[in-house]
Amino acid sequence: MPPPRTREERDHRDRHHHRAPREEEAAEKWDWNCPETRRLLEDVFFRDEDYIRRGSEECQKFWAFFERLQRFQHLKAPRKEEKDPGHPKRGIPALADLPRAYDARYRINLSILGPDPRSCQGPGRRLPPERVSEFRRALLHYLDFAQKQAFGRLAKLQRERAALPIAQYGNRILQTLKEHQVVVVAGDTGCGKSTQVPQYLLAAGFSHVACTQPRRIACISLAKRVGFESLSQYGSQVGYQIRFESTRSAATKIVFLTVGLLLRQIQREPTLPQYQVLIVDEVHERHLHNDFLLGILRRLLPGRPDLKVILMSATINISLFSSYFSHAPVVQVPGRLFPITVVYQPQEAEQTTSKSEKLDPRPFLRVLEAIDNKYPPEERGDLLVFLSGMAEISTVLDAAQAYASLTQRWVVLPLHSALSVADQDKVFDVAPAGVRKCILSTNIAETSVTIDGIRFVVDSGKVKEMSYDPQAKLQRLQEFWISQASAEQRKGRAGRTGPGVCYRLYAESDYDAFAPYPVPEIRRVALDALVLQMKSMSVGDPRTFPFIEPPPPASLETAILYLRDQGALDSSEALTPIGSLLAQLPVDVVIGKMLILGSMFSLAEPVLTIAAALSVQSPFTRSAQSNLDCATARRPLESDQGDPFTLFNVFNAWVQVKSERNKNSRKWCRRRGVEEHRLYEMANLRRQFKELLEDHGLLSGAQAEAPRDSYSRLQQRRERRALHQLKRQHEEGAGRRRKVLRLQEDVGSSDEDHEGPASQRADSVDIQDVKFKLRHNLEQLQAAASSAQDLTRDQLTLLKLVLGRGLYPQLAVPDAFNSGRKDTDQIFHTQAKQGTVLHPTCVFANSPEVLHTQGQEASGREGSQDAKDQMSCRHQLLAFVSLLETNKPYLVNCVCIPALQSLLLFSRSIDTNGDCSRLVADGWLELQLVDSESAVRLLATALQLRARWESALDRQLAQQAQRQRLGQEEEAESPAVSPREMATLSRELLQFMAAKVPYSLRRLTGLEAQNLYVGPQTITTAPSLPGLFGNSTLSPHPTKGGYAVSDFLTYNCLTSDTDLYSECLRSFWTCPHCGLHMPFTPLERIAHENTCPEAPREDPGSEEAASAAPQKASALQRPYHCQLCGEDFLFTPTEVLRHRRQHV
Amino acid sequence: MASEAEPHPLGMFECQLCALTAPYSYVGQKPPDTHAVVLLEESYIMKDPFSSDKARFLVLGARCSVCGKLVCVGPDCSLFYSKRVCLPCVQENISAFPQEIQQDVEKRKGASKRPSSHP
Ligand SMILES: [Zn+2]
């Protein structure tokens, strides 16, 4: 049908006032581009019950197609309208009725049933029939086009699958699996094993398949890919399960899950009855949990002969895995690699001249130059550079960007795990024509991230890995040479899409000297969590567990000792109640403890947030550190209590922003240099912690939602529906599309440069936001966040107490001379490590004066005293979450806590001198108190508070353990610890914390620490003072000397030259309660006061103490010889008085 | 209705020419879950695997109306011109088709003869 001749002219005329065509006008003034016209057509053809729905993405695609079709027909239409069919010859009868006159319409195998515009009322009536049929015909062509497109994708998918190297091995794998219980499938990256083997199993009829992955991200992407390839992308046959998310349903036949999650399933059901086949992928990576899983499986398999196991590995050390499972058969699949030329470019000379720590970027630039000289720009192919760490990346980044701005032939991009997600994604974008990408990456690109189009690889030969020093309990980030296996992996990245070149910046002889394989994780990291998990899975003594390669015995011993120290294991290495609870919390032991303690003090909400915040990577972006605007915007959120509180404030403020309509949280985060992704992770983790605490009865279950009126209920339902729809639309849009990179990508200084594209995106859907709002109850979160603003000073103090007790013994003491040092030179000492510094992200790094005692109050002693002996009641310790050694040992995530009280409450050992004016905590921190009387009082209170706190915790955990045994349905008849008891304990703890006692604080020198104790005494010189510390009975300490008062307190065991005199300092004193008048040393006086039977008992909440008092009093009885009546008695001092009165 | 699970596959469709296989969930002219479209031949249909909309379908193939072979709708295996005809049958009866189709078939032969280009 020829278009109206005059269309163009009319187009020009009408451009400025599109109107709905009225019936009489419609015939002549027809414009397909008029929005009103389109709306009318959509009303008629794209209704909800139609194949295409208005407003959908499909609808947009149709109009785009329509415009193309219009243009095409306009070009083509005038010629051969009435062409003679040319009398096709009659053939066989089956083809006799083929239409003679050709029409493209006959090539379409479908027909639209849509409404007849003539018969329909309303909008359709206003459309001229010939336009409607024109539209209908276009729609038909569109549907045909869409069918062809989808079928094309299907066919392409199948061609690609068939072309994978592994495709020829599918049957062999299935056959071998039929005959053996364990099969090793070995093939290099790109052979397709991770995506295809699960599908072969599906096709062979297996329906209970689990496939483990070391990384969460791989679970999601593989489930998506396999779902797509097996054509159940939007079905439920293929699912994944990771820490916070699950797409698993009853219909799921294959599930991708993390190793950690599978281990938890084994913990619940040790024989894994829910699976037929288990695929363990990437076993060669030798992750801690993977190695452990292999051990578990080896034990489990004899008891589950029907369970099949496929181990998938790169072609690295295959015989190790095969022989571990009694020589399991190996199916080896060749990788699909194009030839790669290796160029060795060792850099001896320069390396030795500049012995500075900084990496020399010149060898890397030389490779860029060489590529520019040798390969014409139109030959595409990007460069991937492997560097050891982030510092090295930024050094080379600077140099390479300078080079790139000269040549205009490179876009330089960093890639490491600390980058924001958006910046990470840039490496997948395409460079403009004639320009190459140069990606500077850590070993993350070795196996985890696959980037297409890489033709050149530069391998520095170095990697930075965490190594663990069990002695110092210290994680160290150290640079190592890589292994040969890693070098081959890196090289292989150049040959995935075509022949490639790998430049090795080391000599071939270096390569030969590399270790064949990387050091497995089990030999590098702290084993606390592993041991805890092993204990809770009752796999026996970790020392004898049949690991594929055993961990170093020292690491195991350190871990066991640490868990004993933390109270997770008892002295026989059995799991304690708190230990079994900790084993179920997927967090660091320290953070688990915080959660448990916090919920006891009704501080669950804030502790949940803080625990979550401390369990994810820091949300503060690196670039923002140097950015003044970010720093200023962030300042109001900073807390001088410490980093956990800053994170707490950030999260709460973010939740507030989220809950306000029309506020863009993404923008809010960017302005403050906060990586929003981490906040989403926090929210997820927080929710998981909350559920765990509820499951374990430590937190009363979800409060019943406040009753709402029907309007707001309706409103809420409507909102959720809208969110679901947004999510669906986003999924239809298939997420992110590749963009073309700009030549000058300003990565690293991502502030302004982000503003551009982001603000364009601002009105588009923030899918993270949508998911967040669907997953979380924002109202509840907001309530928690706003109640956080109302935390009282008391609650804050308790919160710090909880954090401190959780973090103990991870404490650091400020160096005595810090107040005279520059901000950047502040140093701190831990028990094991001297001279640590604050991490640059730490709040105190910018305002260390918060930690100084000087200047805050007048020094208590004569002027000549140096700073280290300064008397103050405000000494602070830093409790820290981790100690990280890179170029310096850094304290990460610090809270400041009052030193004296915290040490008295937490320390595992406190030793005193004779008058308790000198205390040593855990053998390394010395406290000198001016006033021995208040020292003794504090000690006595600490003893009592600790006992009550411990008892409450034990009862709580015991009850929880019992509930677990009996099953959840038995609701506890009454709480093990009454709220009143906790309230009293809290109050007294607060009183204790508020005590103002001047003291000095210092770290003992090594020599002092060695000669701390008087040692066991044959004749005890110091008097035993019954009742000095309340009701405790004293017994001589076997090694330190002095008297053991409790499991942590040893009285009078410190060597000293001053206490001897204090014995003689007696003065007369009259007891206000019983009237006893005698010469007393201060300590004797306290001892009397504590035991005076006449003294009013006001010990609230501890009836035991009160009831125990009368019997205990007998300990005060001493032989008394009355000189008036000449008789001998066993009297307490009061009884002596009473007796004497008789004689008056 | 058990769940939102996909329609149960009736069987595997396999093209007798190119061996393309895919599970189909319906055979006929009225695709399920939509009333807006009818098919002009007895087709083997699956739910469009590339769309989250469950009303969207994908025609995999149909029987050749000359030889009765089950063939896919791919351009190398069959064409539709008011009825489905497999490419071998088209070639055998090429003169029965209008010139446009003849030219088109010539083009396809040329295209498929070229060695499949490297990815
Ligand atoms: Zn075919």
Ligand SMILES: [Zn+2]
């Ligand atoms: Zn045929």
